Each structure stands twice: as C-alpha cells, then as structure tokens.
Amino acid sequence: MNTQPPMVEVKNLWVRYGKYEAVKGISFSIPKGEVFGFIGPNGAGKSSTIKVLATLQRDFECDSVKINGISVNKAPHLIREMIGYMPDFFGVYEDLTAREYLHFFAAAYRINKSRRKVIVDDVLQLTDLTEKIDAPVDSLSRGMKQRLALARVLLHDPDLLLLDEPASGLDPRARIEVRELLVALKEMGKTIIISSHILHELSQLCTSIGIIEAGQFVTQGSLDHIYKRLELSRIIHVQIVGELNGVCQKIESMNGVKSVNVQADRLAIQLLEDQLAVEDLHTQIAATGAKIRMFQAEAMDMETVFMKLTEGKTA
Numbered sequence: 050m051n052t053q054p055p056m057v058e059v060k061n062l063w064v065r066y067g068k069y070e071a072v073k074g075i076s077f078s079i080p081k082g083e084v085f086g087f088i089g090p091n092g093a094g095k096s097s098t099i100k101v102l103a104t105l106q107r108d109f110e111c112d113s114v115k116i117n118g119i120s121v122n123k124a125p126h127l128i129r130e131m132i133g134y135m136p137d138f139f140g141v142y143e144d145l146t147a148r149e150y151l152h153f154f155a156a157a158y159r160i161n162k163s164r165r166k167v168i169v170d171d172v173l174q175l176t177d178l179t180e181k182i183d184a185p186v187d188s189l190s191r192g193m194k195q196r197l198a199l200a201r202v203l204l205h206d207p208d209l210l211l212l213d214e215p216a217s218g219l220d221p222r223a224r225i226e227v228r229e230l231l232v233a234l235k236e237m238g239k240t241i242i243i244s245s246h247i248l249h250e251l252s253q254l255c256t257s258i259g260i261i262e263a264g265q266f267v268t269q270g271s272l273d274h275i276y277k278r279l280e281l282s283r284i285i286h287v288q289i290v291g292e293l294n295g296v297c298q299k300i301e302s303m304n305g306v307k308s309v310n311v312q313a314d315r316l317a318i319q320l321l322e323d324q325l326a327v328e329d330l331h332t333q334i335a336a337t338g339a340k341i342r343m344f345q346a347e348a349m350d351m352e353t354v355f356m357k358l359t360e361g362k363t364a
C-alpha cells in the first residue's frame with residue numbers, strides 16, 4: 050500500500066478579504082510528480098490559493114492544507130524549504146546583474162557561501178541564461194526575466210513549484226521556451242502547480258487541471274476527462290500548396306477530425322483533441338503527401354470553455 054502523503058492536500062479552503070469571499074471551500078489533492086494546471090479567469094481565486102500554499106496568505110480557513118503531509122499553518126518554515134514560489138509579478142531590481150540577483154536569493158535561502166557559485170551556474174545553465182550572467186536584470190527581455198525568476202525558485206532545489214501565471218505577457222516564442230523549461234522540470238520529478246487563464250497553454254504540460262471560477266471549482270481532473278466532459282474541439286487553420294483534390298476527404302476521414310471547412314485560402318479543421326493531438330494531425334496531413342504552407346491552432350481560452358459550460362453540455 051502507498052502510504053506516501055500527496056505533495057499537496059487542500060480540504061475546504063476559504064479565503065476572505067473582509068466580507069469578500071475570494072476562495073469558497075475548495076478541495077484538491079496533487080500526488081508527487083504531477084503537473085497541476087490551475088485555470089480560471091482574472092479574479093477567480095488562483096493567486097489567493099497559491100499564496101496560501103506559499104505560506105504568504107495567513108488569513109484563511111480550512112479543514113486542512115498540507116504540503117508533503119506537513120500543515121501550512123503549523124510549520125510554515127518547513128514548508129518554505131520545500132517550495133519554490135514564483136509570483137505573477139517580477140519586481141524591480143535596479144542595477145542588479147543576473148549573477149547578483151541569484152547570489153542575493155541564494156543567500157536568502159541560506160545556501161552555504163562555498164556552494165553558491167556552482168548552484169548559480171547550474172540554474173543559469175538549466176534556464177539557458179549563462180550568457181546573461183553579467184547583464185543587468187532590468188535589461189533582460191520579459192521572457193528572460195521569467196526564466197530568471199524560475200532560476201531563482203530552483204536555487205534551493207524545492208520539491209514543489211508554485212508558478213503564478215509564468216507565461217503571462219510573453220510572446221509566442223518566449224512562451225514555448227518557458228514551456229520547454231517546465232517540461233524539463235517535470236522530467237526532473239518536480240511537482241508543479243501552474244496557473245493560467247489559457248487552457249491550451251497548459252494542455253501539453255499538465256497531468257491534471259482544475260478550472261476555477263468565482264472561488265469554486267467548475268471541474269477538475271485529467272485533461273482528457275475535461276475535454277471529453279466539455280466535448281471540446283479546436284479549430285486548426287491549414288493552408289496547403291496546390292490542388293486540394295482529395296486532401297479534404299483524407300483529412301475528414303482521420304480519427305478525431307470532426308469536420309473540414311474549405312475557406313477562401315485555407316481549411317478550417319475542427320479537431321477533437323482527446324482523440325487526435327494537434328501535432329499528430331500535422332504529421333498525418335503531411336503523410337498524405339500534401340505540402341503544408343501554414344498550420345495554426347486557435348488558442349483554447351477560458352471564454353471558449355465557459356461558453357461550452359454555459360451551453361449546458363456539462364450539466
């Protein structure tokens with residue numbers, strides 16, 4: 050029998066600001082090594098919940114909130130050694146270089162002076178920032194700053210990463226870089242909680258997700274489960290060079306393709322992602338011999354999810 054406690058266990062958590070109820074009795078459990086996507090629109094209660102886990106939100110009520118079996122209330126100092134918390138803002142670090150920034154936090158984490166250089170070099174390498182070690186933090190691009198913020202929370206090698214909107218405000222390329230870094234951390238066995246208001250952003254990364262709205266879970270479980278429950282499909286826009294003869298029928302007959310619409314200069318393919326992944330659709334189209342000029346998946350945002358929910362399909 051597995052007697053290991055889950056990495057995160059939250060039972061009946063309430064967060065109030067004065068009379069306002071930001072989090073209304075949510076419960077969830079995350080086993081070790083999972084990547085849990087916390088999805089919801091602005092103001093849904095994601096940051097408040099993450100702050101409770103990060104021991105930064107002291108005013109809350111619950112039946113229990115535990116990390117690795119240890120109560121957040123009773124032993125916040127032990128919790129802080131186990132977690133790496135990345136808030137949804139970076140802060141201002143005028144004049145500090147990346148090296149000084151990381152050494153400052155390594156000292157704050159009470160990492161022995163003799164080990165700091167090796168550890169700082171390691172986290173810079175992992176986040177692909179070695180070349181920026183002497184660059185002023187304020188001169189870094191937003192994507193680099195996010196990677197530096199991730200490097201910072203990795204300094205003390207925590208088991209649990211709490212990442213509040215790590216990809217917000219990034220351009221598509223920087224988003225991909227952050228995602229690749231998170232995949233590497235997942236492979237290293239870290240347990241990760243990551244919040245976002247874009248469902249698709251988390252779909253290739255998360256093992257399970259919880260969708261929160263107005264302080265309560267709308268649904269939670271594996272992504273497959275949620276796609277099925279919401280009957281979610283996504284539109285993929287594809288341009289093919291030359292004649293479309295026969296290509297449309299071939300795509301239409303693929304498992305997971307719900308429909309194919311021929312538009313002015315492109316095909317709009319409705320895809321059931323729980324049956325066929327976006328990247329596999331690309332591979333299968335290429336395998337028909339068609340030359341793909343453009344292949345673009347529409348982002349799955351909260352709006353789409355809530356539209357689906359209000360259509361009553363999940364009732």
Ligand SMILES: Nc1ncnc2c1ncn2[C@@H]1O[C@H](COP(=O)(O)OP(=O)(O)OP(=O)(O)O)[C@@H](O)[C@H]1O
Pocket residue numbers: 066069071089090091092093094095096097098137
């Ligand atoms: N310190 C505070 N005092 C008063 N109200 C607050 C405070 N912090 C958050 N709130 C309110 O609580 C609600 C939940 O906020 P929270 O930041 O947890 O949501 P969120 O899902 O993280 O949203 P966002 O994506 O905008 O950060 C919001 O209505 C917010 O205005």
